[in-house]
Amino acid sequence: MTDQITTIAGADLSGDYTFSGFGGSLPLGSRPALVIVDPAKAYSEPSSPLYVGAEEVVTRIRTLRAAASAAGIPVYLTQVLYDDDAGVLGGLFFSKVPALRHFVAGNPFSDFIDGLEPQPGEMVITKHYPSAFHGTSLAAALTATKIDTVLITGFSTSGCIRATTIDSLQHGFVPVVVSNAVGDRHREAHDSNLRDIAAKCGEVRSLDQVLSYLRTRSEA
Template structure:
């Protein structure tokens, strides 16, 4: 984004700061093979984001915070995907039994971590995620995953609307187009939550781990 766009948003009153709380959880949104397998139409060239997600996941586990990893699973005919499936037919990559829908190596949830199965962009829509976070007294949701303009943005928006502070980890999200990726991070930062570089998140998690 240009300096003039930044100034315009600030004049309009966008971009207030949200201070993360002391009880975070990590959510990795849809780390599916579809986005890194060149044989899949959804391949997005997001390998660098995947490596950052692996680092972020390791940091979260060391800090001892709850970890949630989402996946999309649809019936073979896509009927439970509704209008979304009709709008984006390549979602057939996430139908039951399709290997493109499996977790990327190194980003599968551990046995004691929560897997959220969804059919739509937001990790909150039609799932028990909000109840899980509330029950565990979570106040901050660290967000990595794929893709920035789709399921990551939708999840960040719903996190804010449910009262959780969303912190999108800049290097740990990715999209198929760099310009769209950057535009969505800009918009998330100014209207929805915080966008932090991974180094800042690492420091936050280290301090969180020390308190536990």
């Protein structure tokens, strides 16, 4: 069966996706919100085991955030935070991923990255699982303000970015992952997840494309 599919669709993965009927597109709406997923020092500090070498990504997130503010769209920041070392609020996720101990309250790695701290008028969503939607009020807040499109940036591509993208779609918001304003520890994980997101559950756009979209919205 595998050999037959390879023969029909070709060995190239994108060809297989096209052959299988993936890779449609979703039009971006007129009422976007920006969700900055987990801009925590755990990802930006070289001494952290979760460090992703995020300097360029952090710079792009700042640029995107400034553009969102200028366009007058709502900005949400998420943070992973647990009350104690038992991680009860994280359930099996906390047990599965020992690195989550760095997000226990009081751990400096759980703090916001310098320059990405919450600003007046921005909203902070505290979460305990990968998705910004799971167990939080984010979907209700977006619905109440008639948001139709969610611009997604932050960390990490293969984990919380992907989970947030899937839940955004499932809650009825067009998810747009800003490809060069998200980061992961390994390039292979980053690239493969962006490719899969683009094929199956969201739009993947560059920072320049999203900035152009925001400028168009401001002019409108």
